[in-house]
Amino acid sequence: MENIRVLLVDDEENFRDVMARRLGKRGVIPGKAESGEKCLSVLEKEPADVVVLDVKMPGMDGLEVLRHLREKHPGTEVILLTGHATTSDGVQGIKSGAFDYLTKPVEFEHLLGKIKQAWEKTQWLKEKQRETEFREKMAKQMIVTERLASLGTLATGVAHEINNPLAIIAEAAGWMGLLLKKEELSGMPRKTDFENALKKIESSVERAKRITHQLLDFVQKDNSVLSEVDIKELVEGSLRLLNREILNKDVEIIQKIKHGVGSIRSDSYQLRQVLINLLTNAIHAIGTCGKITISCKSVSLPSGPEIREKREKVSSVEAVELRVQDTGEGVPKENLKKIFDPFFSTKIPGKGTGLGLFVTSGIIDKLGGNIEVESQVGQGAVFCITLPRYHKIEQQPENNSRSGFLEKIGFSVNKFGAR
Template sequence: MPNTGRRYHDIAIILVDDEKAFREALARRLEKRELRVYPLASARETLQVLEKESIDVVVSDIRMPEEDGLTLMTRIRERYPDLEVILLTGQGDIREGVEGIRAGAFDYITKPVEIEHIESKIFQAAAAVRRRRERRMEGEVRKELEERALQAEKLATVGTLATGVAHEINNPLAIINEAAGWVGQVLDRPSMQNLPESASLRRAAEVIQTAVQRARRITHQLLGMVRRESEPPRPCAMPEFLEEVAALSRTIHPESEVSISVEEGAVLTLFTDPHRLRQILINLVENAIQAMPKGGGITLSATSEEEGLVFIKVKDTGPGIPETVKKRIFDPFYTTKPQGKGTGLGLYLCRDLARQLGGDLVVVSRTGEGACFTLTLPRAMPNGTGT
C-alpha cells in the first residue's frame, strides 16, 4: 500500500534500465506511489530528458550495453550537480554499488528490488535534492539583497551630492554656453568675414556648445536619480504619441542614418504621465541609435495583449546584446560605451521611471539579432483615471 504520510506527486524520477519488462513493471509500481516516472532504456535517452524536464532523482542500472550506470552518473553529476543518482546492481554485485557511492551516488539497491525499500531511498534522495536547491535559492536571494543594499547605498551617496553639485555645475555651464554663442554671433558679422581662421573659431565655438549640452544632460540624469516630480496622468493616444516620439528623435539626431518608424496597430489610450513616458521612449531610441552608428532601423509599436496592460516596444536591427551585458544592462553606472561617452545611468533611469508609472521595462536580445525593449504599463496609472 502507498505510504499516505508522504506526498510524492511533485517528485519526478528517471528510471533507466535496458531490461524492458523490469523497467516497465517497476515504473508502474512507483507510479502507484504517486511518483512521476520517466522509464527509459539508455543513458542517451536519460540525458535528452534531463535537458527538457525538471528531475529530482535518477535511478539507473549499473550494467547497460551502450553506457554503464557509473559513466552515466558521472556525466549527470557534472551537468546537474543538484540531482541525486541511485544505482541498481545485480545480486552479488555489491562491490559495484560501493564503487558507485564512492563516485558520488546517493545509494545503491540490489535486484530484485523491494518496492518499500526503493520508495524510501527515492524519498530520501529527493528530500536531499530539495534541501540543496532551497539552500542555493536562499544564497541567490541573499546575494541579490546584498547587491541591492550596496546599490542603494551607492545611489544614496550620489543622491546626496547630486542636487547641489548639479546646480553648481549648471551655473558656469550657462555662462560658457552664452559666451560660445556670443563668439558665434560676432563671427557672423560682416566685418569678421575676412578674419583669418574665422572658420576654425566658429567650429571651436560649436564644439564648446556641444560639450556644454552633453554636460547638461549628465547633470539632468544625476538630478533624475533623486527627483520624483510627476505630472498628473493624462490620456496618451497610441500610435500618435509614438509618432511624436519618432519625430522628436529624428530632430534630436538629424545626422543619424537610422530610420525610425511606428508600426500600425490598434488605437490605444493609456492614462499616464506623458513627460516621463516620453523621457523613457526617447532614451530607448537614443540608445538604439548609438548601437547602430552605420545605419539600421528602429520600430516603435504599442499593443494591448492583456486586459488592463499596454506593451510598448522599441525594437532595433542592431548587433544585439551579449548575455554578459544583458544581465547588468539596467544596473546604475554600468556602461559598455568608451570612457567619456556614457554615464551608465540612462537605462537604469528608464526602468526606474517605468516602475514609477506602475509598470516595468525588460529587454529581449540575442547577439546578431537586434534588441527589443518592452515597456509594460497599466492602461491607467496608479491613482489615475482610465476607461
C-alpha cells in the first residue's frame, strides 16, 4: 500500500481526520478536502491516485464532482460513499465512471481493500497507456526507417551504376586536358574556352563522385570495424583535417573533453566522418566569425520501460555524450525535421550535397547511438550524439532495418558485432 495517494473528500471533519490517520498508519499518503470545490482545487496542485468521495455534501455534490474528475483527471479512480438509503446514487456513479461505491458507515478494512483495488486499476491503465504510446512510437519510427531504407537502397543502386560512366568521363576529360597541352594544338582557336569547359567537367565529376561515395559509404552499413577509440584523439584528429577549412576565418574552437572520458569501443573511421560532417556544417553556419565548442562527458543511456526490460541482458549501459555547438546562423524550426533527410540542403548549388547529416545519422544509428539537434535561428545549433561506451556481449549485427530500428530505441545489445 506504500505511496498510494488518496484524497478523502467529506464534509464531516471527524470522518476525514480518523480515516486519514488510519490510512496514514497503513502506508497510504492521505489528503483531505471538505468540499467538492476544495477537492478540485487540491487536485489541480497535487494529483491523487484514488479519491474517496462523499456523495451528499453541501455545495457541489459527489456526482457532480465525479463528472469533473472524469473530464480533468482521467487517471484518478473514484470511490463513492453513499448513505444506506441512497445506494442508487452509487449505481449512478458507477455508470458515470466511478470505480465503485461503499455505503456509510464505512468499515475501515473494507475501504482499504477497495482503495487497493482502485489503485491497482490505475497502475494497470498507466501500463496500458505506456504500451500504447510505445507501440505508436515504434510504428512511426518503423515507417520512417523503412522509407529511408528503401530510399537508401534506390539511391545507392543508382550511385553504383553512375560510378562507371563517371570514371569514363573523368578519364576522357583528363585525356583531353593532356591533348590541349600538346605542342601541335598550341595554335588551336578558342583554346581557352575548351580549357575552361574541361575544368567545369572535372569539377562537376568531382561533385558527382562525392555524392556517389557518400551514398555507397552509407549503404555499406555493416562494415564497422570496432576498436578502442580515444575520444580526445578522435576530436583532435578530426580538427586537424579541417585546418584548411578555417584558414582565413575568425573561428575559435573550444574543446571541453571531460577528464577521464577515455575511450569507447566503436568504429574510429566512421566516427571521424561524423565529426567532420558536423564540424564542416558548423564552420559553414558560422560564416566568417564565430565559436565552435566540442564537449564530451560520460552519461547513462536514457531508460524507458522498453529499455529496462532488456537491460539485464546488456552488461553495460554507460555512454558518452559528444556535443558540437556553434554560434552560427541556426536552423529554422520548419527545417529541423528535414535536415537528416537525404539531399536536403540549404546551401547554394554546388556547395552542399545534403547527404552529410543523412550519412551521419545512419552511422550513429548503426553504432547503437542517438543524434539530436537543438537550434534557434540566429543563435547557433547544437548537435548532441550519445554513444554506448562498451558492450561486453558482442554479437554479429543483424543486417535489416527492423533490427536497426530496435537498436535505435535502445535494444543495442546486438549492435557491436565482433569482426
